[in-house]
Amino acid sequence: MKKSESALRQSVIVDMNDFLLEYASKKLGNRNDIAEVVYQAAKDDLHGLDTLFKDQGEAREHIYKAVGEGFLSDFYANESQEEVAKQADKLALDAIHYLGHHEGELDDWKNN
16 A cells, blocks of 8 residues: 555545544434444444444445545546445444544544
């Protein structure tokens, strides 16, 4: 992975989590531990977001993965839709792991 791609991926991951935490705050209310709650729900399977938000996959598909797919479809314009979807799934997992490793600072940021 080139340095520019890595930096872009990191930026997209931050955006994905920002959108997800905004959505979570609207659905669950402003909580001091919102990043932890979201991470715990999705760390083993992103479908845990569906259960947490009771939204039939709206957040997972149309907020979280859609941000990543937008980046990937631009960055991998010559790839098939299947490959972009596969990469979007991987990016979403990378993003949830990032969330898990940065819960405290994301909670602090959201609460300020």
